[in-house]
Amino acid sequence: MLFATRVALATGLLVLLAAAHPARAQERAVTGTVTDAETGAPLAGVNVVAGTPPVGTSTDADGGYRLDVPAGADSLVFSFIGYERLAVAVDGRAVVDVALAPASRVFDDVVVTALGIEREERELGYSVQQIDAADLQEADTGNLVSALSGRVAGAQVIDTGGAPGQGARIILRGITSLDPNADNQPLFVVDGVPIDNSTDSGAEGFNSRGFSNRAVDLNPNDVASVNVLKGAAATTLYGVRAANGAVIVTTKRGRAGTTRVEVTSEVGAEGVNRTPEVQQVYTQGFGGAYDPTSFWCCWGAPIDEARQVTPDLQFYNNWEQAYQTGYTVENNVSVSGGTDAASFYASVGRLDNGGVLPFSDWARTSARLSGAVQPSAAFRFGGTLNYVNSGGDRVFADRFNERLVYWTPNQDVAQYIKPNGTMFGYYGSDDNVGTNALYDARFATYNDDVDRLIGSVNAGYTFAEGVDVTYRLGVDTYSDSRFETLQGPQGIAGENALDSEGEVGETRISSRDLTSTLNVSLSRRFGDKLQADLLLGNDVFGRSYDRVNVSGSDLTIPNFYTLSNARDLTTSQFVRDQRLVGLYGDLKLAYDETLYLSLTGRNDWTSTLPVESRSFFYPSLSLAYVFTETLGSSPVLEFGKVRASFSQVGKDAPPYATNVTFVSPGAFPLDGQTGFTQSGVLGSPDLKPERTTSFEAGVDLRFLGGRVGLDATYYNATSRDQIIPVPISNATGFSRFITNAGSIRNTGVELVLNAAVVETSDVGWDVTANFARNRNEVVEIREGIETIEVGRQSGYAGSTAYLRLLPDAPYGAIYGTSYARYYAPGEDADPLELDPDRPLLIGADGFPVVDRTLRILGNMTPDWIGGLLNRVRYKNVELSALIDVSFGAEKYSQFNNFFAAFGIPEYTLDREDTMVFEGTTADGQPNAQPVYLGQGAGPDGRDYGAGYYRNTYRASTENSVFDASYVKLRNVSLAYGLPASLVGRAGIDRARIRLAVNNVVLWSPYPYWDPEVTSAGSGSNATGFSGLAHPGVASYTLTLELGI
């Protein structure tokens, strides 16, 4: 219903806008021929446009055209792919013939670098990758971070799940911090203003409600380009905050000339992209006996036997029953334009997303206004203002899925609520016990409501040629209001209550980032070959964060959620402030467009380090040499550049890491007393800044007239003196110790290959491939600290999986229990690594022996990642397909552990078999003892208790660690541009229909669920655990784009 209304509204809006076109004025005809300026050959398919609103046509096979030029239009604009755009004054002529010059290729691509400085790519001594608006349109995701998936070499993008608004995570060139809680993600800068991209997962336990990474507040439709600065050399000027790289977002701006209106409307549907395969033979019960009152979902009798008790018994695939089809509706309108002296861009957008998980949704409304004014040749100023409201109902996906694990497949989980409003259970004497996932999702709610303002004012003055000053003040402030409810008993006789008391909670977060940036740039040319540019600058950053939480439990009036209805209230407050001051300089020398040298230095003063170590300096040096300028270019190698850089970057500590403090336990104040206990976190008064030293070298080659390009980069970055809250033995009186505790190194290569395979006026085929391989190594950890735990996830029967760091191993080794392997007397097992190829050790009971020593079972970091983008154009039709690959990462599947415990997977169908485990007994002999895999008394009369899967299989973490490699058809987009002749009559300049599908094809050996999803949240580094996380989704969208 809601869905239909929204579609109708969207359609209505479009019709309204389409009808508003102005009446047609008097016209006169112009004809002519378009040729290639170099060959003189006629060019077919060239766009010819005139007037406001523009009217247009394209040239025929002989290069000829005829256009009825509106009165008042005094010029024609000719454009064609692969050629320079050309504007020609008509001057009253009836015939206008032109020759188009082939476009000089991408050699002078302009990219945006640190501090928003636009530079030609050829000058750079480091690699930068740019994503433009067309890529973002293709990617068709509401989250700017997700849109980068597979498109940037060396960027690992993880969609943590398919919930509406759920966070996405991006890591550039590997994890750089040993701190399990560190933000390893790059700095996001929008039009020069650094913005907050944190993920606030809320209180402990709410991690898997799929909270948004805050960059989700940016409307991708407003973005003109995204430049990804990966290495330290590229980001030194940004200082400590960009130690993990930077993502520079440039929004759309108005251009001098006609006022343009762009309208985009989208509708979409989405569904779970991979659903677990489950056994549908064994019924509710335990020990092979069917029992509809049993807690156990699937250890009962086979269905045929159970039907003798309950004749109409059947199976439901509750993993399908529980999820639904989600939807997306999005509308955006932007208006832009300007004159030579002033320009503006304004937009309004609304996105609504209803989730595949029932009762989850998310919406974003954004409005943006930006303008720039140049009152004189010397002075300019401008500003931007972006207001965003976002948020939605977040469902605790892990708990939802856990409920699904327990729920019997012999009962439809979608039947969740009784006529009297109470919850269906699945077991107990009258199915009145057990929590229903859907009921829980509906009545244990948590929603967030974010109001955010990102804005800036900037001014610049050119004192003389080559002497320029700019100043910018940016603010990013938001309030995040979160409201939580949990239904208690409703006072209805015989009800199966969701909670024994009921809860209501309110959290108010306010955050404010202020950034002040002053830059002075001086440039001068010495002779005709040497160009020098000097930039001196200062920036001041301040961040304040304040969170107040009140939670109430034990509700008096059922279903009435306000704090005054709670008998027991607890409150908490958390305040955080940090400041940073930086002074920096950047000297660039360019010699004869051949050799480029850049030297930078920055000193930071931070509030978070002790006074004696709060000031620190770091330099960088980069060099680019366009060798084809000296050695000459050839038709094969048209352009070639080598580049190298060396850089350092410092990093400060999180706030308040230098003291030992006391905290008040939750029970206090109590009986008129306050109580304090020593904080579990031991701070250090002698912290010093972290330092990352990196080296980068690369080549940029363009072949065959620039149709084929190869960009290759090697890098090596070592971070020392890392500030880490290391988990330490509780026996120290603390559980974590913040200290400069180690060093981590990332080494890698990145390749980007692009080729224009076919390029004619009607047909185009471009291929872009990227590949990145990052090797990560923990170089050392402070003496006395054996390992650092990044995270852990529980498994039944002691099979908890751990992510730990230890010297000489890559980040994110997965540890756990395993099946013991046989070692002959005198042979010793490696104390850490599991050798899976050795024979299993079979115990005296005939089952594999579970080795409780924690061993390395895999690693969460992929061996390599890559993307392959194909774009094919035929006349007005464009088709693009992006394949995203992640290879060689392992992941702990909590699903498998839980499923095995409950007899859910198809492999547990062998539970009535008797078999001999292949392996070796302690005396070195091959095992020959047959054992029964089921529960209770076996055919041999022996009591097998809870059976193989519960007693043995699930106790080994090894059984639940899987290869999480994947190949995804991330995105396919088919766009059709409606002929100008057709839409022109409706007063529309440009109309395009786009059909996009995302994540529809997934190949992965990983079982049950999309291998990408994790319950850890987009702010967490513990991506090696699946949790019982929200499934991934596949989506289908239809978009109409209109330009007026």
Place this chain on the structure above:
Amino acid sequence: MTARLRPALSVLLAGAFFVAAPGCDGFLDINENPNEPTQVPVGALLASTTFATGETTFGLGNLTANYVQYLASPNRASASDVYERISLDETWGNLYDVMADLKRLEAQAAAEGATDYAGVARILLAYHLASTVDAWGSAPYSQAFDPVETLNPAYDDGEALYNEVFRLLADGIAALEAGGSTLSPGGDDFVYGGDTDLWVKTAYALRARYLNHLTKTDAYDPQAVLAAVDRAYTSEAESATVAYFDDEINPWADVAIDNANLFLGGWLSEQFVQAVDGTTYGVVDPRIEAYTDSLADGSYVGTVNGAGRGGAKEQGERVVLTTNTYYARRTAPLELVTYSEVKLVEAEAALRAGQRDRAYAAYTEAIRAHMDKLGVGADAAAAYLAAPQVSVGAAALTLDDVFREKYKVLFLNPEAWVDARRHDYDYEGFVLPANAELPEFIRRIDYPDTEYSRNASNIPEASLTDRIWWDQ
């Protein structure tokens, strides 16, 4: 160049207004944590530690209640029933957190001349240290609580730690008896409300308890136990308990409330029910009405450990803890060490010392006092005390009798598991749980996962059937 730079420099100087001058003012001096203080008064530490003692005691009791079969899980083959390895991370963490706070309290109180606070801190530290040893055996202590010195504290032998426990108790008594404390505890003491005389008696009660743990060792000295008993409690009202309130209820009451709302837990074991309903010993113990509520038909049906509830309904077919029952009332005090326990310690030590009359008198007084506390009527109490199975007389009193009664007195208290092991689980009718994962009774808890992941190299090898030092 110089001429061109001049305007730029003037702008730079003008811009200095916007530029924060680092290092020379307080702009960056904002790193004092506004959320958490760096110093707190001794009272705030006493408040948190005395109250947390209820949490640590419950944390251990919540597991050991299944080991001694006071309680049984309604779910078949539940981990705590069947001796599955359990990682008690939270309780271990709480124990060490409280001990660290007590260490700090002791030092700060000593420095401030607040000897009463220092004395109480030592007694509570002794209690926590002994609780740790009794559950795990060897444990970090001598190198613990000093992260500057080491982040990987070694494990001390349990016997050495017991010596420390006795030293702490003696020092605690000395501090409390010294007088002249600059500050006196009051409402910040959630055990005694500041009554230092009762803290001294508690120190002796604990000394008696821990000396009596040594029955299997050569060091056992029943006379020393009796000497300590003489200076401990004189009535049930003097027992050490942690107070609970309407807005912070007894943790067993939480279990009972959850169970009433079908988050099942707190089901009484068939073994315990049969020990008090006359099945095992042939005499109905009137305390049964205080431990649990009878079923609708007036009967008491327990749950077999490890077997789960089978076909029984979730409510009304098995006896459970409810907020009507003595130990699980919402504001029931949580017992640390009690007069009736000390009386049975006295009975055991006197019996082992051959002082049969003293033993029998203490045995009878323990039953009487405990029944009185639980609200058993005088007639019912007298009837039980007169039953031939109970009124065996001084000459016929056995250790089995003492352990039988102590088992009832220590309901839900982790001390019961110490007794079970000292007594080799040799209670009448006590058998392994169904679906047991061990071939014999469990003897210790494995160290928690947190220690395996953070201090692995120091952890002694141990299996769940290995016996700790006083259980050899």
